[in-house]
Amino acid sequence: MELAIFIILSGSIIVILACLASIFWFGGLLLPILFSGAPFVPSSKERVDTMIKLANIKPTDHVVDMGSGEGQFLIKSIKAGAQSADGYEIHPGLVVFSRWRAKRNKMQNKIHVFQKSFWKADVSKATIVFLYLLPNHMVKLETKLKNELPIGARIISNEFTFPNWTPVKQEEKIYVYEKTGS
Ligand SMILES: C[S@@+](CC[C@H](N)C(=O)[O-])C[C@H]1O[C@@H](n2cnc3c(N)ncnc32)[C@H](O)[C@@H]1O
Structure with missing residues (x-):
């Protein structure tokens, strides 16, 4: 009898802890992702390759991926010859995974993944910015990038355009922008 009560109680505690962890993981992460950026939907391999080609990466380039997900743009940018690649990502699991990928590819000296919202990203030295976010954030992002990027920086956006x-x-639904002096 006592054993049965113990099993029921400990089982209930495990279920409650699992529910709390799910609420933290999905409620705590999904909501900020939906309201401050975009959910994790990686760009397709074909899109990544086209975006890297359109970026025309040179050895002097500093790349930033706003919402870097699993880090595929960071790795491919370094492979294409960029000097450095910074990712801003709020999902802790994706941050750990992309840092591990950078290390596995021996690129940890050139790739930095910040567990931080891209709204707080320092883009003052970025020469190439990759985007794959939701359309409702493109207005605010346009203002941030216009104000903070150096002249000559290029932005390559998957799927979504800036309003102004x-x-x-443009190639298919990939859009290239350039920050000019005017
Ligand atoms: C559509 S996915 C794109 C991932 C990657 N850039 C790609 O194209 O494969 C958007 C990513 O942005 C992240 N994200 C959403 N809001 C964010 C925010 N405010 N700051 C940093 N990352 C954010 C999500 O966790 C997700 O990994």
Whole structure:
């Protein structure tokens, strides 16, 4: 009898802890992701390759991926010859995974993944910015990037456009923007 009570009680405690962990993980992460950026939907391999090609990466480039997910843009940018690649990502699991990928590819000296909202990202030295976010954030992001990027920086956006900025290039639904002096 006592054993049965113990099993029921400990089972209930495990279920309650699992529920609390799920609420923390999905409620605590999904809501900020939905309201301050985008959920984790990685760009397709074809899109990544096209975006890297459109970025025309040079050895002097500093890349930033706003919402870097599993880190695929960071790795491919370094492989394409960029000097450094910074990712801003709020999902702790993706931060750990992308840092591990950078280390596995021996790129930990060139890739830095910040567990931080991209709204607080320092883009003052970025020469290339990759984006794959939700359309409702593009207005605020346009203002941040126009104000904070150095002149000549290029932005490559998957799928979504800025409301007031005209792309200099477009391929399928990939848009390239350039920060000019005017
Ligand atoms: C659509 S996914 C794109 C991932 C990657 N850039 C790609 O194209 O494969 C958006 C990513 O942004 C992250 N994210 C959402 N809001 C964010 C925020 N405010 N700051 C940093 N990362 C954010 C999500 O966790 C997710 O990994």
